[in-house]
Amino acid sequence: MAYETEDHETLYCFPAVNSSCIKGKRSKYEYNIMYVFVSLLSTWTVFLNLLVIISISHFKKLHTPTNLIILSLAVADMLMGVLLTVEGSRQIETCWYFGDTFCELFMIILGLAFSGSLSNLVLIAIDRYVAVCHPLQYPQKITTIKTLVSICLSWVCFSTYTTILVIDNGYVVTSLRTDLCYGKCSLTIGFAWFVTDLFVSFILPCTLIISLYLRIFYVVHQQVKVINSLMGGKCVTEGSLRRKSESKAALTLGIIVIVYMLCFIPYYICSMTVISSTTINVLTWVLYTNSGLNPLIYALFYPWFKKTVKHILTLKIFQPASSLVDIFTEHQYQLNWSSCHS
DSSP states (O other): OOBOOTTOOOOBSSTTSTTBOBOOOBOHHHHHHHHHHHHHHHHHHHHHHHHHHHHHHHOGGGOSHHHHHHHHHHHHHHHHHHHHHHHHHHHHHOSOOSOHHHHHHHHHHHHHHHHHHHHHHHHHHHHHHHHHHSTTTHHHHSOHHHHHHHHHHHHHHHHHHHHHHHHGGGOEEOTTOTTSOBSOOEEOOOHHHHHHHHIIIIIHHHHHHHHHHHHHHHHHHHHHHHHHHHHTSSOOOHHHHHHHHHHHHHHHHHHHHHHHHHHHHHHHHHHTSOOOHHHHHHHHHHHHHGGGTHHHHHHHHOHHHHHHHHHHHTTGGGSTTGGGOOTTHHHHHHHHHHHHHO
């Protein structure tokens, strides 16, 4: 928001326009702090997710169905990081200076970034469910081609849905609406669209994700018991080791899903109720912050991500045949050793 002038005069978004919206008032200190926060959050989100995208795209050992979904999620999160610069200006200035057409476009892309993240989390839940609960069928059911098709379909479907939601029946409330002040960019939807969006963007995906992960965690719990009993004797078999690896991946990705749900559900529930705009704004930025948290989770739980980041930052990816580096060798050796000597 623009800060107050010395004489506390009313500030307008477009002083030369009679129907101009009034700027919100904040102190110059608050104004600067908010811009610094938005700039840092945007840079952080874009940079970390770009590392994920480069890692999975460059190293051939990471070209797996699961990692392709993680790549798609990183694209959605990086897109959100880019949009934060515009969203930050909209929230801080409380004015829209970029025109009516770009307002519509911005709302569509913002909705696509949100829905893209959620759809990828659904795909991750399905991928992990098959890998953990039906491991023998996983290579046939979850292939690279099928995963790519699923990712593309999810992006196409949600982009179509978001576009229709924004532009259908004149529900866009932008800077050029005559019944509103000039200089705003927001979105208001009718009751029918509200119910539809509630089901498509909240109830259905959340129910599916939670149901799948409850089943996954139950199966993982049973598998851990079996593996622990095997480790009490001789070295575990290759199949048991693979199940342990799949279970660990499911738990790691489950953390990503849980973190997203903790950010997403309070925002969506509060947005459906009559609460203060300050609370909604805070929950909105909590949800935006989630896009920068996923790479941190990868760094904490995926040894391969630490290795790829090191290769990227030291520019080793420009060396000949760098894409063929086996970034799992050392970790796999340690895993086999610990399994056979525990």
